[in-house]
Amino acid sequence: MGDSIIIENLTKYYNDFLALDDLSLRVPEGENIGLLGPNGAGKSTTLKIMCALIRASSGKVFIDGFDILEEPEKALSRIGAIIETPEFYSYLTPIDNLSYFGKLRGMSGNNLMKKIDEVIALVKLEKWSKVKIEKFSRGMKQRLALAQCLLHDPPILILDEPGLGLDPKGLVEFREIISDAGRSKTVFFASHQLNEVDLICDKVAIINNGKLLIYESIDVLKQKYQSLEIAYLKLTGGSVE
């Protein structure tokens, strides 16, 4: 099995501010990787570059072997993503929105409708499937974002704080869905929720100030630092009581 995601010497400047500093990382196919780091560490910037939302100042990203800059369409066809708290088209219903994105990904007809019903049921939004999104709460939008991310059954999931806005019950359901998807997919998952990352991921990459601090399996980190939380705090310079 090869690498689903290859990040090579990724550097990103926002004007004079260095957001990513020569970041390199390889995510093997089928693995679930957590991307951890304090606010402003460069997590979202990394994911946005991986989804072709912003351009790197230098460096490369390959998704399933496709350079995101050279072959963005091929690379994007391999991923399902939730970046930040995405907003849907509020004048349309969940079915309309999912139908739009599904068709853009080459899905059509009964197959598309069946998949839409399936993912809407998965995120428990059946009752709201024909209601305009302007009526939705933040948590409901986040559920729908997860539905759109799984709609086309992509081999790679890129998730940026996907649990944001979900209630505790929703968070548990969400974790189950991602864990289940993670058995057959590669998951690259940025979060501040260490317990969520611990339950979903095999390995973590911890970054700070745009630099990779460590890329190691959670089990090894736990052995070395007692817990993932202590490892995170020690590596990012936080205080450990």
Place this chain on the structure above:
Amino acid sequence: MSDLEKLKIVIQYEFLKHFRRKRLYIVLGIALLVEALVLILIPVLMEQGYPDDALSMAALLTAGPGLAVIGAVFFAGDAVAGEFEGKTGFLLFINPVKRVVLWVGKYLAGFLATTILVVFSYIIISIALLAIYQQVPVELLKSFGLCMLYAASVLSVTFLFSAVSKGSMGATVMTLLFIFVVCGILESVLMATGKPYWFILSTGGDSITAVLTDMSKMFESLGIDPSRFGSMLENYKPMDVSLAAVGMVIYLVVGFAGSLWFSNRRQLA
């Protein structure tokens, strides 16, 4: 899946968005109200009633330039800026579609929505002329063609402002200021001083009625003596409609190309 197939999908759903919003119906209501007011107020306010000739009446009824601007602003002001400001781009841009396909699709959907407004307005004019004069002059078709060209060029300019604006409101305000204030003032000054003014965008809007009748004929048909305006019309030369059309094509091409260039360079940080 080809780019053309993706383009069709983008147009379909972008148009659906316009269709589901209340804006389309509001502008259609405005169009109906404007035409109704003209039809009601002329016989009430003018002693002689409706003008003698159908062309002058058609010119009075033509709300096309205003509708084209309102349509463009409503349907295109947030087309590009809205994806960034409203964060919907986080879902749209991660699909395997070229950005240029998205922008072209949005433009064409906006044009389609504006076309509905313009067609609706010209249907009302045609019905009114048939009812009053029992004829629909062929010049109305030319006016319609120019109105569609004007709508396309205003849409391009709005797209350009939307591409460079941080928010939708900025794009809307900039478009309205540009057309009604900047272009309006420039056109008036150049027209009054007898200088060429075909290259001003609002001239394109004026050509929509100019192809029906000229200013002095319209005043005469309403029983107004043009000499009442004194020296104001001394330097006035009737516009060259062909040149005005060339001007609109320039705005259409440059505005759209510029909007594509700026939109493609924008990043969703």
